[in-house]
Amino acid sequence: MSRPQEPHRPFFHFGNLFRNISPKGSQLSPRLLSLLNAFEATLSERLQKLVPKDKDDILSLSWMKLAMESVSEIHCDIKNLITELELPVTDWDEKWIDLYLDISVKLLDISIAFTSELARLSQGHLLLQCVLHKLESNSPDQFMRSCSLLDSWRQHIGSKNPRVETCLPILDNLVESLNLPKVKNSAKGKVLMRAMLGAKVATAYICSVFAAAFSGSGKNLLDLTVPDTLPWAQVFSHVQTTVNAEIRNIFSCGKYTVLRELDSVDGSVKKLYPLLQDGLGPIEGESFKNSVSDSVEPL
Template sequence: MSRPQGPHRPFFHFGNPFRMISSKGSGLPERLLSLLIAFEETLAERLRKLIPKDKDEVLSLSWMKLAMDSLCETHSGVKNLITELELPVSDWDEKWIDVYLDISVNLLDLCIAFSSQLTKLNQGHLLLQCVLRNLDSSSPKQFVRARSSLDSWRQHISAKNPRVESCHSILDNLVRSLDLPKVKNSAKGKVLMRALYSVKVVTVFICSVFAAALSGSAKSLLDLNVSDTLPWAAAFSALQANVNGELRNVFGSGRVTVSKELDAVDASIKKLYPMIQDGVEPVEVEQFKNSVIDLGKREEKLSEGLDLLTKAVDGFFKIVLTGRDALLCNLRATGTESVLGSNVEQLVGR
């Protein structure tokens, strides 16, 4: 069941920090302003593409893969923006670096948790394969084995994963990082902070949806407020309202399956289980065969979807890790690491 929703957590305690980069009177050079506009318009388009066409898409593995692919593109986009800004790491403020490194650790932890749960679900594939092999027979002994495998599958799927359960506290840490560090006398720094802010908001939202979907609970869902002056705000708000609303409806109705593909497999199993339990009457033979075939098709679709989603999460993990490593290498090369002191040293070791 979803938890009661409290007031939205405000990110801006001292007015709107984006006034400093409005299109009118921003003081930004035209080149920087065009880079920022292009980045934010691309982000808005990505968000619009993620808005589900119907409610059944929300808890589908295909939508989750699309969301993770979109997140990978967004993170790659901000890396390209940093390159185009030609803002060397030596010019980065200490607070920017600390925040970036801390966020990257949290994102890597989330990826590990998501991958852990997807691996767990994929392991259930082996149990279902045993079921299908044993059902390819009319022997009562094989039926007993199939029933045992189905019982094991249900226990395996419903078991809690401590790593996924820990996502809630990690997401809370990321929410606290959403406030923008103050930027003084640096046009490039202002553009960078605004771009990083948008990436952080979208990342926290998508990761909260993954945490909710993979845990089977709405506890990790977040409602993030963003300034309506941002070009991507309308698309983000529409996406967030659509996805979070449907997820809360789903979990509020008592459904706790991770995805519609898993739900489809579960429905086939519920149909087959009484036949396996009580035996198949002669008049039910054809229906039984069709149910086994149906389970096989649904299980295959689930397995394929989990494989593709796992690869997408692994891809995001690599993007975050390589970005973090690149920054640390630059810090060492420029000698900035020694200037920042113990904060970076602690983060490097994590």
């Protein structure tokens, strides 16, 4: 059954924001300029790693692992930058630190939701392992029991996780928080705000990809537009355009999951189910077992 087309979320633009964080208002010292350039160059490199070599790489477990590692690394880069900037210095500087902590809290909430989904996928993995174990017996009774377990697996994987559903308002709040406060008379503040913009954009977008993948809904996918003058804007736009197009294409095909490995397992299950009901030969059983084993190994 085809999945109904979902409306795209609106594009979010941050042109006015960039004027608030542009260093024009206060001249940056060579040291501060070097810190900012280094942060943005590293951010570009981390985003470049997420550019898929092939469309089949998108939403594979290896790509998703790399994406989440990138979020972690970007936040470590922000922490290091705060240390290098020797903040806080004034009460207003403490408010900038509060902004960083606000990102961390939102990221923690999203991580809890994603962790619950990974735990749910692990439960599905156990069901598949039980199926593989029962196929060892070559017993008709065990084949029928395997059919029941496969039914349970598909119902389990196809069900909604309410915790993941809570990601949408958190992502909206994260996007709204991209409207960072205007910084006056502080070169350090402008450097931090501009770096924070990059960290927040990358975090919000990558988390939206995970939310879309885990919820099975394209409505969680963000479309963010940032000023072309930012050094990392081009590579970010490339990643976002490529990944969003492929995810929406997968959803338009009516697939219940966009996760590559799960989709592979589902294809094997569809082939196996009627064979189990009719009686599975040893060659077919071994072929399926190898196929599923290869598919679930990374889970």
